[in-house]
């Protein structure tokens with residue numbers, strides 16, 4: 082009962098109760114998995130779950146799985162004993178494996194969560210789908226675009242349930258923000274500027290040098306694509322979701338500028354993803370300065386949304402976006418006279434006044450009293466579990482996740498090669514403005 | 524301290540000067556309303572700006588008069 086209430090609160094907060102089912106499901110069809118009429122039919126069911134790689138993220142997810150009465154964690158697989166020990170504290174009855182293939186052979190497992198380092202996503206996910214398991218794979222989907230495409234095809238051919246850890250798709254702030262954006266409240270979205278700044282080395286302390294690569298896999302190219310796949314994918318997915326359009330090209334630059342500690346992945350990177358009409362999504366990360374934190378600034382000609390802060394602002398500066406009342410004629414004339422006098426100053430051009438950001442208080446996406454209680458991870462997991470029970474893959478979720486990963490991976494290649502890269506037609510899905518073209522027909 | 528007497532003529536001149544300044548300020552407002560195409564009720568709602576401008580014009584005019592009378596006075600003294 083309590084769980085059902087919190088689910089209701091979530092839907093209410095996201096503005097998803099009271100909306101016509103059509104409105105909701107056409108823009109965020111993946112939410113159908115959490116619709117009351119569907120979840121009530123699955124009461125009493127139990128999904129048996131195996132966790133592959135219960136490290137830091139894996140255990141975080143396990144805590145959410147435990148909160149869902151329709152699932153139980155029955156197996157774990159890791160090659161690092163401390164991870165197993167910690168995971169067993171959450172799921173003491175789980176069977177332990179040291180080889181993921183053995184876990185996949187276990188007929189008592191319906192679905193697996195793969196939360197291993199990036200380079201292992203592709204082989205493990207392919208094997209899991211081949212073994213007939215439904216799959217929740219942590220982001221990013223794979224190590225390069227070709228692998229992502231292959232994995233997407235495997236999901237299609239096996240017909241298994243397939244989610245990737247893009248939890249913003251279920252975050253109430255984002256759902257509400259997107260509803261407002263797609264209603265046109267901020268005009269046409271002209272650009273999305275995203276950034277994720279931190280000040281930290283991103284390094285785990287290791288007791289034994291032989292564990293360096295296992296524990297700090299993120300820092301080495303062999304296992305990881307660095308900031309782009311670890312952080313950038315989340316932000317880019319928000320950008321394309323807001324614009325309802327996929328970029329054609331990407332260019333970028335990156336380097337190791339501060340943390341020169343033997344790592345191989347950039348600690349300072351930036352990419353521009355451009356659409357065919359010139360609109361852009363930009364992404365930037367620096368991990369030696371965290372002043373600006375994390376944000377996706379979604380900029381329409383009528384207003385701006387900052388979902389991470391939970392705020393939106395109108396260009397007019399008014400609360401409801403109505404055009405600002407013009408100043409009285411008398412004041413306008415005074416300003417005019419003043420401008421003319423100052424324009425004549427020999428040391429100043431017309432733009433001598435600094436155009437600093439507008440200091441507008443803005444409006445709360447979820448209302449002033451809203452307290453952040455979820456980042457969408459619990460709901461993403463609940464939706465996955467519901468889908469496993471009903472065996473209905475929610476629409477668009479795999480495609481959103483595919484592009485979130487494939488785009489940043491292409492960004493990685495663009496930075497690495499120092500080139501402007503076009504999204505390969507053979508790796509496009511028939512999704513939004515992208516059309517797939519098989520290689521030989523090009 | 525010396526007693527000063529403000530004559531009736533002086534008072535009349537100052538009041539009329541103030542009235543002229545007020546009229547000028549209103550004319551400026553009319554011009555601004557026309558130029559920036561704002562509502563005519565600003566003739567009333569912008570009275571605050573108009574009164575302030577009246578005082579500013581009056582002060583500027585007073586300063587000009589003080590300077591001019593000062594110079595004329597100086598010349599007269601010299602001639603005497």
Ligand SMILES: NC(=O)c1ccc[n+]([C@@H]2O[C@H](COP(=O)([O-])OP(=O)(O)OC[C@H]3O[C@@H](n4cnc5c(N)ncnc54)[C@H](O)[C@@H]3O)[C@@H](O)[C@H]2O)c1
Nearest residue numbers: 134135136137138139158159160161164196197219220246
């Ligand atoms: N969605 C999100 O917001 C989010 C947040 C953090 C991490 N992640 C993703 O989760 C994944 C894991 O990240 P993490 O921070 O938990 O890393 P981690 O290093 O803490 O955990 C990885 C685990 O995988 C285990 N592992 C390595 N090789 C294995 C193998 N061959 N077989 C079985 N287990 C193996 C490791 O021992 C470790 O326990 C990454 O892909 C990361 O990008 C996603």
